[in-house]
Amino acid sequence: MAWLLCAVCLLAGFALLGAQMLRQLRTRLLIARRLQGQLAREERLGDWLHWLGSSKLGLRLQRLDGETQALLDRVGWRRSRQRALFAAFQLGLPLLAVGLALVFQHGLIGAWVGHWLVLPMCALGVGYLLPKRFLAVAAARRQQRIAQEVSLLIPLLRILFETGLTVEQALRVLSQEGRTLLPEISEELRLVLQRVDSGMALASELEKTAGLLAVDELVDTCVILRQLLVQGSGAMKSLQGLKTLLDDRRLTRLQERVSKMSAKMSAVMMVFLFPALLIVLAGPGLTALARALGS
Secondary structure, three states: OHHHHHHHHHHHHHHHHHHHHHHHHHHHHHHHHHHOOOOOHHHHHHHHHHHHHOOHHHHHHHHHOHHHHHHHHHHOOOOHHHHHHHHHHHHHHHHHHHHHHHHHHHHHHOOOOOOOOHHHHHHHHHHHHHHHHHHHHHHHHHHHHHHHHHHHHHHHHHHHHHOOOOHHHHHHHHHHHOOOOOHHHHHHHHHHHHHHHOOOOHHHHHHHHHHHHOOHHHHHHHHHHHHHHHHOOOOHHHHHHHHHHHHHHHHHHHHHHHHHHHHHHHHHHHHHHHHHHHHHHHHHHHHHHHHHHHO
């Protein structure tokens, strides 16, 4: 048994060593291809999507739809390449949906008969609206995560202010050291501080970022930080009041969720437990009545 365990361990070690060597070899091959100007399949697909999104039609689509731009800002896709990729998906998915609808309709019916444009037009509309709906869901979830992180951001800011740090220094500490506790807010703070290093004002950049994200808790926090930048002091009480308000809001939301959950559980009990209870209580009487009528 011991020899078998040793053999298994040695085999696992050789397998891990071989996998590591294959990974290093693949990395070297990719680097050599990249230096020679050859792109991998994933990079070719990304470049093709970037070209499609950066075309005239893709740029016109990005300018026309302002709601999509706002959703991309809330998700965090603010670079031109990211916006071009989404525009490529928004252009390519309707065409793919129309092609699949035509193939499906031709294979289902066997010939182009009747109103054959109905299914392709429906596929075109669904393919155009589906990426935007997914983007809206992703933006809403990121807003919820940011709102939850704000309740932790305020105590950290108070601790940093009490140690004697300024607003900019505290934000730099949070952007560098708070990636584990505040992943979303630390990323936004990093972008804000990059623009500040390039010569922009911190107060205006905080206001702009809060407006793009459209999270009420973050907007109120940025207002207090701007007040602290202008006045220099007197914002600790405001931060404490905002923290208390956010805790009250969170408690109210939890109470609402608990009340809704209890109502849903009552409906589940009525659907599943009431028939069984009715069978147990009324079953003997109904069987006795059936026997009496049968006799």
